[in-house]
Amino acid sequence: MLAATHAAFSTVMYLGGATVFEYKIDPIAWCLAMLFSIMPDIDLPTSKVGRPLFWISVPLEKRFGHRTITHSFVGIAILVTLISPLYFYYPLYFWALLGGYWSHLQIDMANIRGVDLFWPSPIRVVMPGKRAYRLEVGSKAEMIVLCSLLVFCVGLYPMSSLGLRGGLHQILKDFDISYDEFIEVQGANWYTLELKAIDNLTLEHINCNCPILGAWQSGLIIEHNGKVRSVGKSQMQHNLFPVDAVLIKGEPLRVISQRVDMKGRSLRWLVNNLKANHGYYLVGELYVDADKVVNVSQIETYHPVLWGGDKVRLHYARAEDLGEYLNVTAIRGEVVVQFWLRPGDKPVELTFAGGMDGEEVPDVLKEMF
Incomplete structure (x- = not known):
């Protein structure tokens, strides 16, 4: 695969991980993941990483060939050994390096040749198994994949800052999600509820960004127009019935x-x-x-x-x-x-x-x- 494809795929994996596991995006870790997404090609003297490091890439290619030791679990083990100190001092960078390296191997499995993941065993790992569906380096099919990955990057970037739950929350605007999230984080920051609700007594429709004070009876206590009110699904126990609700994080509390x-x-x-x-x-x-x-x-x-x-x-x-x-x-x-x-x-x-x-x-x- 081309270096651009590897960098785009590592970015998709990094932003996708931030979306699912809700870790904070770190520009340095992101760059390290992209850099190490091309590092396995150090066994190819003509590659982006092989040319400046020719004194390593030339002997590697002569001794082992391309997509062998550096594209295997042995190569991963060597990498882990070299970067292991980062695990104790900068774990985020450790996982960025390892994840970027693995992303290269994973997408190279879609290449026609595949990779010798279990080197020195001759077994090659390919994905998908049918040759007609695999990609040639620099082909139109790879260009389509690269463009698709770039679109994914653009779509995942805003989602990565919200997390999967936060993204769904913004789309669904579900009150139960707001309640569950507030219970987990209350007391750490000021939180506001972007709320559309109906007053259970007067049937007045309310739209507000109301400060949240606490929780009560599976609902939230907010301050609206100088009055303390409760928002929840029970019309007998709460003042306001939520239609749409989004939890907004504010300053440290x-x-x-x-x-x-x-x-x-x-x-x-x-x-x-x-x-x-x-x-x-x-x-x-x-x-x-x-x-x-x-x-x-x-x-x-x-x-x-x-x-x-x-x-x-x-x-x-x-x-x-x-x-x-x-x-x-x-x-x-x-x-x-x-x-x-x-x-x-x-x-x-x-x-x-x-x-x-x-x-x-x-x-x-x-x-x-």
Whole structure:
């Protein structure tokens, strides 16, 4: 095969691998794969790699011939031995070199002669088996294959950055894929949901790019028009029914949190005394006197503050979401105050105006000052 065909085929394999296995494209690894896709032809003095390395290619051709030792498992074993240090220090480059080398052997099997993959055994490996379907070097058939490979390269490049699941996700815009992906990666980055949905209460059609806060009841919690809403397939448990949904990765996310013991304290105490230079979310459960709680929210449909029996549950609640629950005093329980920081945000400054058992600055935040 021509050097261009080998380089194109190695690129298809490299980008295809990135699409399926979702590794990050590295320009150096890509170039190494293309370079080593022509390396087996070092046993041919007239080849692209054989001419500059004639002092190796000439003896190889005289001693072994073309498509023998360098096109066999023996050649692969020699290569692995030579590049083995890369496996421990730069594994990505190790696999790029090995994959590029193997791509040469694989496409050469489609040549009329095939390759002596099991050299020194005389058995030749060809693919396909029927001679009429195999390719001659430089023939029109090879030019058609080369053009097809270039088209594949163009098509695979955008897919390689998304991955197979990401590419299918962009095409299908399936909510379940968005949910599954978010569960795997939540907390590492800011994520946005590109959403088309229907409000289960008003039947309003909604189109938005909404920040995602978390997950709830096999659905996602988003912020839409300043309100925290849930998106999911259950019309009884979620506020919005998704029609199309695509998960969009954003900036790195850093979460700073502090636990607050709420025994004998009210949510009003927490809101009034918590002083911070960042917005925050409240997460936790409070056990309260059931006789003193008024049910002001739907138990099944998502709300940042949910009441059930003797328990008040906060799930990504903000001060403005607490409403009638501000005066509820906890018998026991705790609340986690979460600060979500973007790169470049100021350090968190958090104090409790009324004191917190004598501790003004939480331990977890001392290093932030």
